[in-house]
Amino acid sequence: MKLVYFASVREAIGLSSEEFDVPQDACTVGDLVVRISARSEDHARALHDLPRLRFALDQNMATADTPLLGAQELAIFPPVTGG
């Protein structure tokens, strides 16, 4: 799966995107984020505060409870601040 990061999450991880093999037992966005945060200290720091993160699965807004269902792209970012 392709992971994409934006804004403060991108800066904290130091990457704008990367590939990630989804473990068989990761069923939801939240499950996956826990696995991703184990990848490095930077990932852990960027992703530790789950309630403050926002997600998009295949470019549709998602929550930690959204099932992955074979999605191709997960975006992780802070709350949006456009306009």
Place this chain on the structure above:
Amino acid sequence: MKTVRISETAIQPDQELTALAGLGGGALSSFTGLVRDDDGVTAIELEHYPGMTEASLSSLIEAATARWSLLGAVITHRVGIVPVGAPVVVVGTASLHRAEALEATAFLIDRLKTEAPFWKREHYADGTTKWVEAKSSDEARAERWG
């Protein structure tokens, strides 16, 4: 007429709204968001999620046209570095009478603020930068539209 545009260069609000004025309606309402002259801020820098951004703005326009009788709607949003005083976003709607355009414009900018995947950070005169935090007051304004 439904138009969504992401611009990496300066936007001219009048030009973004020209097409809406020619649709035969009696009302054209618009909102222009500018970079505020906050203490020490020289510019803001806007990042977005290409692809999702356009889809998100288009779906906001679809929601507005389903709710109000509109002749047209336009959303143009800047990305990149935008200096103090310059436009960041232009939202415009046209309708036969004023009520629809006024309400739809407010709906679009309120929902854009909490749903469209843009992030901004402030640039200061001393060269430092800071990510802007989302405001709960923006959430409250967006939620009043149901």
